[in-house]
Amino acid sequence: MFGRFITLLLYLTCLRAAHPIVIDGLFDDWQEVPVTITDPEGDYNYDDWAELKITNDDDFIFFKISLHSEETLLQNWNNFYLYIDADRDSLTGHPFRGLGAELAWHFGYRTGQYFEQDGIIDLWQNDITLRQAPTVTSTEFEIAIARGSFVLSDPDSIAVIFSSFYDTGDYMPDSWGGVVYQLDTTVLGPAEPILMEKTGTRLVTYNTLNTGILESDRQPKFQRIIQALDPDIISLQEHSEWNEIGDIISSWFPEDTWYQGYTFRDLVVLSKYPIINQANLISSERTMCALLQTDDPINPYLLILNSHFSCCDNDDDRQEQVDELVKVLREWRLNDNGPFDLPEGTPMFHVGDFNFVGYREQIETVTAGNIQDEGNYGSDFPLDWDGTAITDLFSRHTHKRMAYTWRSDGSSFNPGKLDYVLYTNSNLSILNHFVLNTLAMPDSILNEWGLEAEDTNEASDHLPRIVDFMVTDLGITGELDLPQQYILSHPYPNPFNPQVMIPITLAREAHIQLRIYDIHGRLVISIADDVLPAGKKLFSWDGSQYPSGVYIVRCQAGHVMQTEKIILLK
Ligand SMILES: [Ca+2]
Ligand SMILES: [Ca+2]
Ligand SMILES: [Ca+2]
Ligand SMILES: [Ca+2]
DSSP: OHHHHHHHHHHHHSOOOBOOOOBSSOOGGGTTSOOSEEOOTTSSSSSOEEEEEEEEOSSEEEEEEEESSOOBOTTSSOBOEEEEESSSOTTSSEEETTEEESEEEEGGGTEEEEEETTEEEEEOGGGGTOEEEOSSOBSEEEEEEETTSTTTOSOSEEEEEEESBTTTSOEESOSTTOEEEEOOOOOOOSOOOOOOSOOSEEEEEEEOTTTGGGSTTTHHHHHHHHHHHOOSEEEEESOOOOSSHHHHHHHHOTTSOOEEOOOBTTBEEEESSOEEEEEEOSTTSOEEEEEEEOOOSSOOEEEEEEEEOOOTTOHHHHHHHHHHHHHHHHHHHHHOOSSSOOOTTOOEEEEEEOOOOSOTHHHHHHHHOOOSOHHHHOSOOOOSTTSSOOEEOOOOBTTSSBOOSBOOTTSSSOOBOOEEEEEOTTTEEEEEEEEOOGGGSOHHHHHHTTOOTTHHHHHOSBOOEEEEEEEOOOOOOTTSOOOTTEEEOOOBSSSBSSEEEEEEEESSOEEEEEEEEETTSOEEEEEEEEEEOSEEEEEEEEOTTSOSEEEEEEEEETTEEEEEEEEEOO
16 A cells, blocks of 8 residues: 555646757756656665656656766666566566566666566567667766667656666666656657758768778668768778878769878878878877868967777777877877977867777766877876867757768667767867768658658768868967977958058068958958068058958968958948
8 A cells, every 4th residue: 555655745746848869978968857756865776866857758768867876878887777667567578676577787888688478588679779878988878769769669658666686786776667658749840851961161070980981882881871971071080091092082972073082091181172281190000190281361270189099898999099199189289299380270080980988987088188198198288278178069960860871780789889089179170060860851852852761771881970160260369389490470450441561470481371351252452462571560551442340361471371350440
């Protein structure tokens, strides 16, 4: 009687509400979801639950679990169990603390059981469409299980227990009979589509699985994908063949000129912009870089770092690789000790298959420059030019509230975020970004872009990540040690009409190109293109023949460049 009362009470306190959860490892989408269970701290001395939230959308039941105890890896290193009584009948299924559980899922071993009438069926992640995030260590996780899986068969309500150690650990809830969640049948609809139309310079990063672009059966799929995406820059991992790739990409875009870098190990960068320098960066050859010369009026250089770090449970090697990379970038930027001249304030992307499926610290190393082994690799070095961390871009699929970039339905590992896009947000703005998963796209969109539903699934186990961006700032702050060859001072007056003065100070003789561009990057006029002696020089520009608006003054000497914005106000 008392047990029944408790169940009723929990049932009543569980608010029904569907929520558009995105499985991406970010938790702001859970803020509106009421807490289902608050579990006490210290009721178990090892993996100690803190909180459970449950909600659903049209396709999935979602769980958010968090721990009082230290972080762990959800797809490994734990004995977490989830029991679901899907028919709300304690006499059917596996008896566990008052539940008759049809599903028992063992997270750390990536296996489960379906307890049906006639026996037990072993399950893998794909049988229940298990999706979870983050893929790295954490104290909180979001989990999705398909409502329509044959194990749950689209229930009206479920009773749930999480156990943290087989059948003896901490329980959520501690009460017998589990917690009941009544599914909300309100139709939320599919994810708001992310448009594929290119909105800026487009970078695509893609692990093409064992040089897949060169394989005859997969090449047509890659061709449809790459042509639909229409990138300006392509960064490939697991492409280890030297020749052909440049010709293949060029043949897919006969209107454009493409430049191909060298292939470093299994890494290559291809670009519509000239690749003016490139190098391997770390001893394992798992990070290369390419310096591109773009036509951007604010900063014509772009550095692409392309990485494919060690796989799987090889946390030690991965950490060493990212530690070494931060050291290399620090020595390059602070001491000019790098493979080639890197213009101060060069916008930078670091993309690739990072294989981050273990310790979260690896993300902090490649973003904040937080070196773990400072004894061997020296002091930390924030990787953006303004002394802050570079930004980890979280993207989702165009038509699904999912963010995984790797998926292999036959694997015991559920889909995860293995592919990263990091960027210097001091001088780059992201205009659009997404993960392409053709399996999740409606036929009308596939047709529009010349794609087929199985394309990304059959091309590779990774999905391409797409980012449209623009350069917004030179990124140089006053504290940085500029090469003292020349200095462009603030033009004056600003705004101006019709004449603006442009002061330049040269520490020594230098070849200076001083040009004015309009806001669309079109050259308006070349003011100077000369070798000038050391000293102060005042240039001027008369804008009386030009329309009001924002113009960009660009002063360049070799690889060093500065810009100033000026406003003509008539
Ligand atoms: Ca989320
Ligand atoms: Ca607890
Ligand atoms: Ca049952
Ligand atoms: Ca508990």
